[in-house]
Amino acid sequence: xxxxxxxxxxxxxxxxxxxxxxxxxxxxxxxxxxxxxxxxxxxxxxxxxxxxxxxxxxxxxxxxxxxxxxxxxxxxxxxxxxxxxxxxxxxxxxxxxxxxxxxxxxxxxxxxxxxxxxxxxxxxxxxxxxxxxxxxxxxxxxxxxxxxxxxxxxxxxxxxxxxxxxxxxxxxxxxxxxxxxxxxxxxxxxxxxxxxxxxxxxxxxxxxxxxxxxxxxxxxxxxxxxxxxxxxxxxxxxxxxxxxxxxxxxxxxxxxxxxxxxxxxxxxxxxxxxxxxxxxxxxxxxxxxxxxxxxxxxxxxxxxxxxxxxxxxxxxxxxxxxxxxxxxxxxxxxxxxxxxxxxxxxxxxxxxxxxxxxxxxx
Amino acid sequence: xxxxxxxxxxxxxxxxxxxxxxxxxxxxxxxxxxxxxxxxxxxxxxxxxxxxxxxxxxxxxxxxxxxxxxxxxxxxxxxxxxxxxxxxxxxxxxxxxxxxxxxxxxxxxxxxxxxxxxxxxxxxxxxxxxxxxxxxxxxxxxxxxxxxxxxxxxxxxxxxxxxxxxxxxxxxxxxxxxxxxxxxxxxxxxxxxxxxxxxxxxxxxxxxxxxxxxxxxxxxxxxxxxxxxxxxxxxxxxxxxxxxxxxxxxxxxxxxxxxxxxxxxxxxxxxxxxxxxxxxxxxxxxxxxxxxxxxxxxxxxxxxxxxxxxxxxxxxxxxxxxxxxxxxxxxxxxxxxxxxxxxxxxxxxxxxxxxxxxxxxx
Numbered sequence: 001x002x003x004x005x006x007x008x009x010x011x012x013x014x015x016x017x018x019x020x021x022x023x024x025x026x027x028x029x030x031x032x033x034x035x036x037x038x039x040x041x042x043x044x045x046x047x048x049x050x051x052x053x054x055x056x057x058x059x060x061x062x063x064x065x066x067x068x069x070x071x072x073x074x075x076x077x078x079x080x081x082x083x084x085x086x087x088x089x090x091x092x093x094x095x096x097x098x099x100x101x102x103x104x105x106x107x108x109x110x111x112x113x114x115x116x117x118x119x120x121x122x123x124x125x126x127x128x129x130x131x132x133x134x135x136x137x138x139x140x141x142x143x144x145x146x147x148x149x150x151x152x153x154x155x156x157x158x159x160x161x162x163x164x165x166x167x168x169x170x171x172x173x174x175x176x177x178x179x180x181x182x183x184x185x186x187x188x189x190x191x192x193x194x195x196x197x198x199x200x201x202x203x204x205x206x207x208x209x210x211x212x213x214x215x216x217x218x219x220x221x222x223x224x225x226x227x228x229x230x231x232x233x234x235x236x237x238x239x240x241x242x243x244x245x246x247x248x249x250x251x252x253x254x255x256x257x258x259x260x261x262x263x264x265x266x267x268x269x270x271x272x273x274x275x276x277x278x279x280x281x282x283x284x285x286x287x288x289x290x291x292x293x294x295x296x297x298x299x300x301x302x303x304x305x306x307x308x309x310x311x312x313x314x315x316x317x318x319x320x321x322x323x324x325x326x327x328x329x330x331x332x333x334x335x336x337x338x339x340x341x342x343x344x345x346x347x348x349x350x351x352x353x354x355x356x357x358x359x360x361x362x
Numbered sequence: 363x364x365x366x367x368x369x370x371x372x373x374x375x376x377x378x379x380x381x382x383x384x385x386x387x388x389x390x391x392x393x394x395x396x397x398x399x400x401x402x403x404x405x406x407x408x409x410x411x412x413x414x415x416x417x418x419x420x421x422x423x424x425x426x427x428x429x430x431x432x433x434x435x436x437x438x439x440x441x442x443x444x445x446x447x448x449x450x451x452x453x454x455x456x457x458x459x460x461x462x463x464x465x466x467x468x469x470x471x472x473x474x475x476x477x478x479x480x481x482x483x484x485x486x487x488x489x490x491x492x493x494x495x496x497x498x499x500x501x502x503x504x505x506x507x508x509x510x511x512x513x514x515x516x517x518x519x520x521x522x523x524x525x526x527x528x529x530x531x532x533x534x535x536x537x538x539x540x541x542x543x544x545x546x547x548x549x550x551x552x553x554x555x556x557x558x559x560x561x562x563x564x565x566x567x568x569x570x571x572x573x574x575x576x577x578x579x580x581x582x583x584x585x586x587x588x589x590x591x592x593x594x595x596x597x598x599x600x601x602x603x604x605x606x607x608x609x610x611x612x613x614x615x616x617x618x619x620x621x622x623x624x625x626x627x628x629x630x631x632x633x634x635x636x637x638x639x640x641x642x643x644x645x646x647x648x649x650x651x652x653x654x655x656x657x658x659x660x661x662x663x664x665x666x667x668x669x670x671x672x673x674x675x676x677x678x679x680x681x682x683x684x685x686x687x688x689x690x691x692x693x694x695x696x697x698x699x700x701x702x703x704x705x706x707x708x709x710x711x712x713x714x715x716x717x718x719x720x721x722x723x724x
Contacts, residue, residue, distance in 0.1 A: 009400030016605055018405050024394035031393070032386035038371030038685055042566035042610070043380050045686060078568060079441035079589065082601040086587040114587060199602055204404035206440060206568045206604035225448040225476055227441065239444040240561055242568035243378055244606060248404070323400055324407060 010346040013324035014157050014299060014337040015179070016199040018346075023251040041247045046240050054250050055241070061253035062209065065261055066186060073217065073234040075210040076249075078242045081178045081197035082110065084208060087228050088174055088193065089115040091220040092148050100124040100147040100171070104163075105132045105156035106330070107176060115151070124150060131331065132159040134291040138168065145170040148219070149192055155180035157200070158328040160301030160335065161294040166190065172216050180298050181209065182256060183340055184266045192216030193230075198245060200298070201340045203252050206245035256340065265340050272338045272347045273297040279351045285358040289331060303333035309361055310334065320353050322346075372708040375686035376519050376661060376699040377541070378561040380708075385613040403609045408602050416612050417603070423615040427623055428548060430573065435596040437572040438611075440604050443540045443559035444472065446570060449590050450536055450555065451477040453582040454510050462486040462509040462533070466525075467494045467518035468692070469538060477513070486512060493693065494521040496653040500530065507532045510581070511554055517542035519562070520690040522663030522697065523656040528552065534578050542660050543571065544618060545702055546628045554578030555592075560607060562660070563702045565614050568607035618702065627702050634700045634709045635659040641713045647720040651693060665695035671723055672696065682715050684708075 011018040034041040037050050044051055059074045068074070077083070088111070093099045097119045101112040103126035115121030122144065125136035143150075150169050153176045155162040162180060167173055172192030181196035193212045199205035212230050220230065232238045259265045277295060280286045280302050289301040304310050310333055314326050327335040338347055373380040396403040399412050406413055421436045430436070439445070450473070455461045459481045463474040465488035477483030484506065487498035505512075512531050515538045517524040524542060529535055534554030543558035555574045561567035574592050582592065594600050621627045639657060642648045642664050651663040666672050672695055679687050689697040700709055 007395045007400065011401045011405055013401070013405060013407050015602065016405055016408065018401065021394055024402050024404075028390055028393035031390035032383060033369045038369065038683065039373045039375070039380065040386050042386075043373055043375060043378055045375050046378065046567065077441075078604070079439075079445065080601045080603075083441065083589045086589055090587075110588070114589075117585065117587060197602065199605075204606050205408065205602045206607055223479065225452075225479060226472070227445045227448055227476075239442045240377065240559065240567045241442075242440070242604060242607070243561075244566050244610075245568055245604070248606075321400065 009321040009323050010349055011323050012336045012338065012342065012346070012350070014200075014328070014335060015197075016205045017201070017337055017339045018341050019204070019248070020252065020255045020341045023248065023255055026251055027248065042244050044243075046237065046243055051243060054247050055237075058246055058250040058253055061250070061257065062182075062211075065182060065253065065256065066188070066211075068188065068211065071214040072188075073212045073214065073230070075212065075230065075233045076241050076246050077208045077210055077233060078206065079208065080205075081107075081176060081195060081208050084176065084195045084210065085111040085114040087230070088149075088151065088195075089118040089121070090228055091224060091230055092174070092192075092216070093119040093121075094148065094221060095119050097148050098122050098144070098146055100144065100150040100169075102126075102136070102141070102150070102152040103128055104135055104153055104161060105159050107156070107178075108151075108153040111151055111153070111176060122147065132156060132161065133289055133294070135161055135163055135294040138165070143169055147171045149174045149216075151176070155296050155298050157299045157337070158331055160288070160290040160296045160299045162296035162298065164293070172213075179339075180296075182262065182265070183269050183298060185262050198249055200337075203249035204245050206242045207249060209249070252341070259340075268344060269297050269338070269340065272342065272344055273300065275351060276300045276336060276338065276347055279354055283358060285362045286354065289333060298337065298339055300336045300338060301327055301331060301333065307333070312361070313357055316357060317350075317353060322350055322353055371683040371685050372711055373685050374698045374700065374704065374708070374712070376562075376690070376697060377559075378567045379563070379699055379701045380703050381566070381610070382614065382617045382703045385610065385617055388613055389610065404606050408599065408605055413605060416609050417599075420608055420612040420615055423612070423619065424544075424571065424573075427544060427615065427618065428550070428573075430550065433576040434550075435574045435576065435579065435592070437574065437592065437595045438603050438608050439570045439572055439595060440568065441570065442567070443469075443538060443557060443570050446538065446557045446572065447473040447476040448479075449592070450511075450513065450557075451480040451483070452590055453586060453592055454536070454554075454578070455481040455483075456510065456583060457481050459510050460484050460506070460508060462506065462512040464488075464498070464503070464512070464514040465490055466497055466515055466523060467521050469518070469540075470513075470515040473513055473515070473538060484509065494518060495523065495651055495656070497523055497525055497656040500527070505531055509533045511536045513538070517658050517660050519661045519699070520693055522650070522652040522658045522661045524658035524660065526655070534575075541701075542658075544624065544627070545631050545660060547624050560611055562699075565611035566607055568604045569611060571611070614703070621702075630706060631659050631700070631702065634704065634706055635662065637713060638662045638698060638700065638709055641716055645720060647724045648716065651695060660699065660701055662698045662700060663689055663693060663695065669695070674723070675719055678719060679712075679715060684712055684715055
């Protein structure tokens, strides 16, 4: 371990999240000169063969990892996933139409609010009454086949909940997969569009990956602003993309393949989450905040039985090199974000720390 | 000169453009660990003190460099300058209102087309009939005080033209300053909003700097989509910004201060452009494509009298380590983009090459 590496700590940030060390080291090696370009990757034209090769590679890897057929467009857009909250209804919700929204947290609520500015954003189900600590039972969903689409957030970072079963609905699915994208397989058949801000599982902040199925694309509204029309970006490279962010995503995708692709990383993700939830459940000192059936494999939210000790826990953890464990202010307590790139080792160190902390303070 | 540096070539890319070597080296030093964070800058929360310090510093430096008073908001947005073509009229052009557009090139035309989707985008003047090779004389402008704003593109990368006099108009100015931002002072009094994609003069692709004056901000339309409402971003950090791009911009701003700020870089820019235009004008072998009074200090467009030799010129230049000199397809010939970070040395090497090429082929 070099002195540089040794200064890297165990990072449980909810986003922007940790990246594979090998990816960062490769990026370092390519500064200030990328390949044979005579410049860094940030200084070459987005229409140069070298950048086009990066984007083509990233697209091919996503296609292969998820098993996307050719009728799926793969777009790299700026603006963040929050822009998609507007862009999705702008494209697919007619002003006199309706779309369904599953309210499972703050992000889902924000997406719903933007839809309501354009047409009828219909609430299909909500767990708001219980601080979003569970995914509503499909039995309770009020489905309507007149919906242009049904929008949901596959993983809820703040509350530590995640959808675990395929959604059985009667209209195209639109999914905000920002916080669990490429962490597990997706049953693509039911989907019209999937979007994900890169900064949790697949890269740095600054690019949002949007997957759109061609036959869903064809249902979009007319007379859209050029930059917000998915068709613009599916047709060609319309404007300068966030070059460096796409470059980093491409490296993360290569790394993901080295982990055995989606099945490989899914197995690691399951193991990390199981170890951590087991540590929480096997102690009276800790308790998980999400209902067990809805627990997220990406964001593990928990509290101390003695809540007054929580600031001490977070402080001691930081001194121990365990970063960003403070829970979101709306839930309190702790949150360990264990996205794809969070090493198993970091989870083991956290569990060891938790046992030690309990011994000293239990 | 290290072996790494020696592989860097003379980069005349029109955008993403060259960055200061010292900035790239500083970024390299901060991989994979940024300061005392235990992670790279791409892996820390955008709400962490460390990232907030970067953004605060970038904002303060822009404020100081341009002399922006406190009534100016400074925003860092994703989506690229092309998104501003839509966002500006969405915010400031009422559907039954009008705004003026100066058509001086492809980017101005695109901005105008987006405005026409929202209200009446009035053409104030155009140089389209002459392949945009000049800035229309203010005497010919058809001004109208009912315009919500007058939009113009201060520098036109493709055609190598630039506005050189303050615009004397009777409504707030909105300026796309993407390709000459922070290359010279701006007479702020007349402006309501100024925007600039970072990837020419101030950083990598992935962030657009938007300056909005508060009293202009107050004139915006009601019921805007949250992410496209300038007020959202002026009020608070609403969503994850393009962290790495802002981080790079902050470093470029520090570098700019080391060059003597705007007066310092302006003097260098004037010198680089003068040397290059003098080399063009002093020879029968080369000719500039823009009318002299409209010539850009950022993008020097020129042709060979014998146009058939142009591919040879570009090829030989590349072999000589002079990159990205091919002109835009709509103009042809050559274009040397000599933004802030293009060293005087690169311009001198180019001029030397041009003389040598003329000697061998003239």
